[in-house]
Amino acid sequence: MSDESPPAEQPQQRPEVLLLGPLVPFLDAALSNKFRFLKPCESSLPLLDFLAAHAVSVRVLLCSGPSPVDGDVLARLPALELVVASSAGVDHIDLAACRRLGISVTNAGSAFTDDAADYAVGLLIDILHHISASDRYVRRGLWPLKGDYPLGSKLGGKRVGIVGLGSIGSAIAKRLEAFGCPILYHSRTRKPSVSYKYFGNVRDLAAESDILIISCALTAETFHIIDKQVMLAVGKRGIIINVGRGALIDEKELVKCLMQGEIGGAGLDVFENEPVVPEELFHMDNVVLSSHKAIATPESFRNLFDLVSANLEAFFSNQPMVSLISE
Amino acid sequence: MESLGVLLTARIDPYLEAELDRRFKLFRLWELPPAQRREFLRENAEAIRAVVGSPALGADAEMIDLLPRLEIVANFGVGLDKVDLRRCRDRGVRVVYTPDVVTDDTADLAIGLAIAAMRRICDSDRYLRDGSWKGKGDYKLTSKFSGKTVGILGLGRIGQAVAKRAEGFGCPICYCSRSEKRHTNYKYYPSVLELAANCQVLVVACPLTEETHHIINREVIDALGPNGVLVNVGRGPHVDECELVSALLDGQLGAAGLDVFEHEPHVPEQLFGLDNVVLVPHIGTDTLETSKAMADLILENLEAHVSNRPLLTPAF
Numbered sequence: 001m002s003d004e005s006p007p008a009e010q011p012q013q014r015p016e017v018l019l020l021g022p023l024v025p026f027l028d029a030a031l032s033n034k035f036r037f038l039k040p041c042e043s044s045l046p047l048l049d050f051l052a053a054h055a056v057s058v059r060v061l062l063c064s065g066p067s068p069v070d071g072d073v074l075a076r077l078p079a080l081e082l083v084v085a086s087s088a089g090v091d092h093i094d095l096a097a098c099r100r101l102g103i104s105v106t107n108a109g110s111a112f113t114d115d116a117a118d119y120a121v122g123l124l125i126d127i128l129h130h131i132s133a134s135d136r137y138v139r140r141g142l143w144p145l146k147g148d149y150p151l152g153s154k155l156g157g158k159r160v161g162i163v164g165l166g167s168i169g170s171a172i173a174k175r176l177e178a179f180g181c182p183i184l185y186h187s188r189t190r191k192p193s194v195s196y197k198y199f200g201n202v203r204d205l206a207a208e209s210d211i212l213i214i215s216c217a218l219t220a221e222t223f224h225i226i227d228k229q230v231m232l233a234v235g236k237r238g239i240i241i242n243v244g245r246g247a248l249i250d251e252k253e254l255v256k257c258l259m260q261g262e263i264g265g266a267g268l269d270v271f272e273n274e275p276v277v278p279e280e281l282f283h284m285d286n287v288v289l290s291s292h293k294a295i296a297t298p299e300s301f302r303n304l305f306d307l308v309s310a311n312l313e314a315f316f317s318n319q320p321m322v323s324l325i326s327e
Numbered sequence: 328m329e330s331l332g333v334l335l336t337a338r339i340d341p342y343l344e345a346e347l348d349r350r351f352k353l354f355r356l357w358e359l360p361p362a363q364r365r366e367f368l369r370e371n372a373e374a375i376r377a378v379v380g381s382p383a384l385g386a387d388a389e390m391i392d393l394l395p396r397l398e399i400v401a402n403f404g405v406g407l408d409k410v411d412l413r414r415c416r417d418r419g420v421r422v423v424y425t426p427d428v429v430t431d432d433t434a435d436l437a438i439g440l441a442i443a444a445m446r447r448i449c450d451s452d453r454y455l456r457d458g459s460w461k462g463k464g465d466y467k468l469t470s471k472f473s474g475k476t477v478g479i480l481g482l483g484r485i486g487q488a489v490a491k492r493a494e495g496f497g498c499p500i501c502y503c504s505r506s507e508k509r510h511t512n513y514k515y516y517p518s519v520l521e522l523a524a525n526c527q528v529l530v531v532a533c534p535l536t537e538e539t540h541h542i543i544n545r546e547v548i549d550a551l552g553p554n555g556v557l558v559n560v561g562r563g564p565h566v567d568e569c570e571l572v573s574a575l576l577d578g579q580l581g582a583a584g585l586d587v588f589e590h591e592p593h594v595p596e597q598l599f600g601l602d603n604v605v606l607v608p609h610i611g612t613d614t615l616e617t618s619k620a621m622a623d624l625i626l627e628n629l630e631a632h633v634s635n636r637p638l639l640t641p642a643f
């Protein structure tokens with residue numbers, strides 16, 4: 001860099017960042033001021049060919065959305081040192097391969113924590129109090145015709161089992177404590193600093209919970225961690241809320257359990273094969289369905305921009321990363 | 328001793344009805360068409376010594392006057408706006424109601440309505456069910472709830488419960504009440520207009536009286552503004568509903584979560600097409616647990632009355 005850098009850097013002087021996946025326009029514009037994006041999506045070449053031809057000296061990859069960063073991609077990025085993910089979940093990134101290759105990975109850290117936690121609580125109150133279902137009832141003109149809506153179920157006193165007590169899980173717990181819910185949890189490791197009751201596996205957690213909230217990372221170990229046994233354990237009045245990843249739940253089994261009344265209801269922001277959602281769910285009033293938007297607020301995207309920007313700037317000035325994923 | 332004759336005004340709750348029938352002599356007012364009710368009351372005036380009323384139909388002056396042997400009115404709910412309290416006092420009629428047991432559900436619903444309205448939970452459920460996620464792509468961005476300033480109108484039991492929950496979301500709390508509550512750290516505003524101008528989510532949680540009728544008027548709605556959210560878990564008449572509808576249609580108010588309306592069960596149809604409102608049919612305390620608790624409290628109060636023991640929850 002020249003000692004007398006002009007306030008607006010020459011385009012050639014902005015550091016190069018490989019961009020996989022589309023960025024929301026606001027992020028694209030804001031980050032393009034500081035970084036020069038290499039965009040395979042603007043080329044007619046297939047991705048892997050593009051990378052082989054143009055990305056040999058790329059040091060940083062900004063991965064937006066669920067674009068996979070797998071072995072094939074990594075093999076064509078011999079100079080890669082850092083993957084910056086724009087999400088909290090990193091199940092689309094081959095973390096083991098990155099570790100082997102000495103590539104650091106950062107994620108969205110706690111940029112989304114509040115919104116994800118708010119949404120989980122919102123889905124839960126909706127299910128218990130029939131908010132969406134009775135809103136539909138009102139809009140169909142049924143209140144004057146058919147009278148009052150059937151009773152819901154009180155939140156206070158219900159045992160809430162949280163699967164994954166990371167940033168989001170902890171934020172959910174803190175909120176629900178104020179509603180009078182005892183909190184239980186399962187996590188990869190026990191957290192000595194919390195007073196909530198710990199369970200070493202999800203089935204035992206489910207057996208003692210009235211409500212299960214899924215807020216853990218999707219990994220090979222947690223794939224379908226909410227299976228039939230867990231659903232039967234949470235029981236016929238049990239509620240399941242998922243703000244993690246669709247594949248944390250055996251979706252086919254969930255639909256069956258809901259249809260057979262083996263669980264009481266579900267609030268789902270994520271699905272195994274988005275945007276495809278099992279149509280059986282469309283006929284149910286004891287589920288609340290959401291199009292993967294728990295964190296889609298301007299505030300979260302602003303936080304994400306700040307975090308991505310901070311990580312990229314730190315990298316290019318040899319400073320420590322802000323939201324490194326630790327294993 | 329003659330069994331207590333109890334008039335149940337509306338078909339509120341099957342458990343309550345069954346217990347009243349079992350323990351006392353029950354008269355079911357809703358079984359009569361409205362035109363025949365006055366006559367029904369006259370015919371049974373000697374027997375009816377208690378009225379159990381609901382938010383839909385309470386005990387107004389006319390009813391009280393038709394029941395010369397009335398001793399006690401039991402209100403299924405904490406809002407007493409449908410009971411003519413002055414007439415009861417004048418006649419020496421005791422009034423009981425159901426505070427405390429309704430607090431949690433109502434506060435839970437207030438927060439649930441705020442999040443549902445701001446995060447568009449109901450509308451995106453509709454978006455998904457009608458195939459739009461597949462057809463049109465992701466839903467738009469919605470407003471964050473955590474950290475927004477919550478203004479509470481009425482810092483009684485329910486208002487304080489709302490505050491406690493909102494604090495868990497990092498929301499600064501302010502309030503307007505008849506008098507300042509010095510035991511709290513929340514910021515007090517002496518007028519609802521100032522409250523609305525200084526908060527982003529306004530929750531109505533005060534009793535309905537002559538003073539608070541239409542307390543949420545157009546000026547207050549405008550002060551809340553295009554980024555503001557109104558949550559009403561009080562009574563429909565707290566809000567000037569015409570002005571509310573017009574403000575929502577014009578985009579002058581950001582969003583609303585409404586459990587109550589001026590002319591229940593009728594809800595202004597102009598609201599049905601809006602994505603920034605949540606409309607629920609007065610479900611505030613409609614959970615199995617709370618309905619039973621309310622019914623039990625009514626029954627215990629009536630039992631106490633007939634056995635000359637102190638009432639559990641007298642209204643005055």
